[in-house]
Amino acid sequence: MTEPISGFSKLTKEQKIDWVTKNYTQNVAQSKKILQTYWNENTSIQQLHDEFIENTLSNLYVPLGIAPNFLINNNLYAIPMAIEESSVIAAASKAAKFWLKRGGFKAKVLGTEKVGQVHFIFKGDTNKLNLFFKYLKPKLFTASASLTESMEKRGGGITDVVLRDKTADLDHYFQLHATFQTKDAMGANFINSCLEQFAATLKSEAASFKEFTSEEKEVEVVMSILSNHVPNCIVRAEVSCPINDLKLSSELSPQHTAEKIIQAVKIAHIEPYRAVTHNKGIMNGIDAVVLATGNDFRAIEAGVHAYACRNGQYSSLTHAEIKNGIFKFWIELPLALGTVGGLTNLHPLVKLNLEILQNPSAEDLMQIIAVAGLAQNFAAVSSLVTTGIQKGHMKMHLLNILNQLGANETEKFELVEFFKTNAVTHRGVELQLNILRK
Ligand SMILES: CC(C)(COP(=O)([O-])OP(=O)([O-])OC[C@H]1O[C@@H](n2cnc3c(N)ncnc32)[C@H](O)[C@@H]1OP(=O)([O-])[O-])[C@@H](O)C(=O)NCCC(=O)NCCSC(=O)C[C@@](C)(O)CC(=O)[O-]
Numbered sequence: 359m360t361e362p363i364s365g366f367s368k369l370t371k372e373q374k375i376d377w378v379t380k381n382y383t384q385n386v387a388q389s390k391k392i393l394q395t396y397w398n399e400n401t402s403i404q405q406l407h408d409e410f411i412e413n414t415l416s417n418l419y420v421p422l423g424i425a426p427n428f429l430i431n432n433n434l435y436a437i438p439m440a441i442e443e444s445s446v447i448a449a450a451s452k453a454a455k456f457w458l459k460r461g462g463f464k465a466k467v468l469g470t471e472k473v474g475q476v477h478f479i480f481k482g483d484t485n486k487l488n489l490f491f492k493y494l495k496p497k498l499f500t501a502s503a504s505l506t507e508s509m510e511k512r513g514g515g516i517t518d519v520v521l522r523d524k525t526a527d528l529d530h531y532f533q534l535h536a537t538f539q540t541k542d543a544m545g546a547n548f549i550n551s552c553l554e555q556f557a558a559t560l561k562s563e564a565a566s567f568k569e570f571t572s573e574e575k576e577v578e579v580v581m582s583i584l585s586n587h588v589p590n591c592i593v594r595a596e597v598s599c600p601i602n603d604l605k606l607s608s609e610l611s612p613q614h615t616a617e618k619i620i621q622a623v624k625i626a627h628i629e630p631y632r633a634v635t636h637n638k639g640i641m642n643g644i645d646a647v648v649l650a651t652g653n654d655f656r657a658i659e660a661g662v663h664a665y666a667c668r669n670g671q672y673s674s675l676t677h678a679e680i681k682n683g684i685f686k687f688w689i690e691l692p693l694a695l696g697t698v699g700g701l702t703n704l705h706p707l708v709k710l711n712l713e714i715l716q717n718p719s720a721e722d723l724m725q726i727i728a729v730a731g732l733a734q735n736f737a738a739v740s741s742l743v744t745t746g747i748q749k750g751h752m753k754m755h756l757l758n759i760l761n762q763l764g765a766n767e768t769e770k771f772e773l774v775e776f777f778k779t780n781a782v783t784h785r786g787v788e789l790q791l792n793i794l795r796k
């Protein structure tokens with residue numbers, strides 16, 4: 359059995375690779391070769407990647423694609439998407455092309471408020487704590503003034519701090535619940551710095567607050583951290599068209615198509631098993647652009663799914679209706695994004711992707727990404743209620759299957775032609791490849 363290792367972080371990259379390949383892989387030489395194959399030949403780019411994280415061995419590439427023809431608030435975008443799953447970019451592109459001729463997407467930011475909390479334990483008289491908070495609040499702002507000065511010049515900063523009594527849920531548990539505006543930054547580091555300053559001020563002021571007993575002076579700060587639940591950092595995107603323009607299939611009338619889409623969305627509203635898959639399809643679009651723009655997809659995922667169950671049950675992020683002969687389809691979701699900070703200014707490809715997106719502000723990016731999610735959902739649900747998902751998805755997945763089966767370029771060409779008129783299944787592709795080889 360492999361022995362644990364101490365001081366691994368202090369080893370060089372080569373030593374780390376030696377240790378991992380020797381202890382955990384069958385073929386050391388081949389494993390090292392695979393890791394090295396994915397190193398960037400430009401050593402300064404590789405060093406940048408080595409320094410993004412810790413214990414870097416290599417780079418795991420995800421393809422970067424582009425979905426053109428997105429008309430958003432009358433501006434035409436080509437949206438970069440980083441994703442490993444076939445058919446996602448084709449689906450987004452197809453939806454963009456469809457809505458291009460129907461007025462495009464309309465998007466609007468409804469709020470940009472971020473949240474952070476200092477979680478603390480107070481064992482004492484709550485009335486005295488309320489009194490103390492009135493005294494404390496202005497001091498929180500003064501003590502963090504040097505941290506907030508630049509953000510305030512940009513129009514952001516701390517918008518409010520309130521004391522929250524959570525003792526009904528957990529003994530002696532209180533919060534300083536703070537709200538922020540962080541302009542073009544996602545804001546995690548700015549918020550966390552402010553919160554840690556709040557925590558220090560809370561402790562020092564409590565220690566000298568005359569009304570407190572000696573036990574009450576011992577406020578215990580458990581932790582200070584931003585929240586990724588951002589229900590007031592919301593963006594809405596929508597498309598609409600007269601029902602008769604919703605021609606998606608030769609088999610279904612536009613009216614019938616619209617009704618089936620609405621039924622599908624209603625099912626995702628009331629049935630969590632369906633809602634999770636429905637929203638997964640939305641996240642195909644969202645995550646791909648979040649990743650391409652160097653944003654934190656874990657933060658986005660956590661916030662979006664929390665929002666999807668804000669009414670007590672996990673539910674659809676999109677909505678659809680027919681009103682006065684108009685089909686309307688829309689999404690509303692929280693997106694705390696940055697176009698400065700994090701990786702955005704560091705990763706050359708991220709910078710390029712932001713340039714392709716016309717160097718958006720954080721609010722512009724919220725709108726673009728919401729649209730990518732809406733488009734993705736429209737394409738997936740349209741397929742589901744007409745042809746079924748497998749037809750289009752497997753058509754795009756064909757090259758992956760052929761690569762898995764080791765097909766050469768001529769075989770790929772022949773079989774792509776063959777499957778233009780035949781249904782793609784893994785078994786079917788295997789059979790046709792064997793026939794071709796005989
Ligand atoms: C896959 C398509 C687009 C085929 O659709 P199609 O009608 O066969 O496509 P087409 O060949 O007629 O081309 C029409 C347009 O689609 C795009 N397009 C078409 N092919 C390509 C391609 N190779 N590369 C780039 N773009 C492509 C492109 O915009 C093209 O226009 P053009 O460029 O020719 O002017 C359609 O069937 C579709 O949208 N399917 C949905 C696929 C999908 O949602 N995939 C996600 C993975 S499945 C999943 O994870 C989520 C899910 C489904 O479970 C979510 C849920 O349940 O809700």
Ligand SMILES: NC(=O)C1=CN([C@@H]2O[C@H](COP(=O)(O)OP(=O)(O)OC[C@H]3O[C@@H](n4cnc5c(N)ncnc54)[C@H](O)[C@@H]3O)[C@@H](O)[C@H]2O)C=CC1
Pocket residue numbers: 508512540541542543544545546547548549584586654657696698699700701
């Ligand atoms: N729970 C979470 O989500 C956590 C996330 N993180 C990470 O934090 C990073 C994001 O933090 P940030 O504070 O956004 O990044 P950051 O620390 O790189 O800071 C961005 C900074 O850019 C400056 N700035 C310049 N121009 C600006 C403008 N126009 N608008 C706003 N600020 C401007 C500000 O000083 C701002 O604080 C991500 O990498 C994320 O993964 C870190 C801790 C926890």
